[in-house]
Amino acid sequence: NNRLKAIAAININGTERTVGTIRLTSVQVNYINVNSTDKISQNNCVRLRGEIRELTPGLHGFHVHEFGNFSDGCQSTGPHFNPLNKDHGARVSEIRHVGDLGNINASADGVANVDLIDCKIKLKGVNSIVGRALVVHTEEDDLGKGTFEDSKTTGHSGSRIACGLITRRSEAQ
Template identity: 30%
Template structure:
């Protein structure tokens, strides 16, 4: 048997195998890219913990929507009543929550209620109040148009959520909501 046809046949088989390997590799990297985008957009979470000696705990989730972010919180073992609930500028709960810095305010505006006052008249972190019932259970759910996880000046990832001791009364400069009784760092999921 002549060598030339054997080489041609082997070369064609090798070319087909390499093409298949390249195609599978491209599909694999495409899959990883899609998974990476889904991972980045899946949301963020903050695990609230007491800044003092109480058993206060909770979970705050941040889920992207077409308009912005859906914020959902569940809190346990908190004092009954309304409590100021804000995103603060720094991802730290050190020093009794003071490590979180001030309210997240990238627009340098006065304090307000973001959902009704918008970014022109409220801090981007001004989420209002969280209600806790007589059993120490608190729930919160609100969509905030314009907030994002990572993109733009209203991105909240790598910041902190603070639950305050008192109700946010929306007075200047920060709502007179009192001390920081709960804190959690916002981490991408």
């Protein structure tokens, strides 16, 4: 199995209390173009799977931030990872930061189950997110569609409540 793998332990902002783990794996995605019968294959997509606990119920912005620096908790992780200098957007939008992963949804018991595939983030190369931070925000990400001053930069998703360093992982992890 030569798929690339990474992992992020998610901690409450400014603490070492782990509230979740997200496993990242490179995957190939096959899909059919709706405008033709062409089968399209995209290599190097990334699947994120895991859960994050102790959240308030509802939607929370979920992003890759530029720096794997936690000297001031989640605050020192910098802005969303945006090497192409685009406006903020939804995970499915063409115009978006590489690090824009949309929202995760915490249930009534405060648990967000994460299982998504994204083809802009990578585990190697120019858009690699290894060594960067995975961050959970207090509020729902408006996906760049809101009218707030920060909609086009942060999705107006509020404070950073939990974060973790994305690191390479072995088969055993």
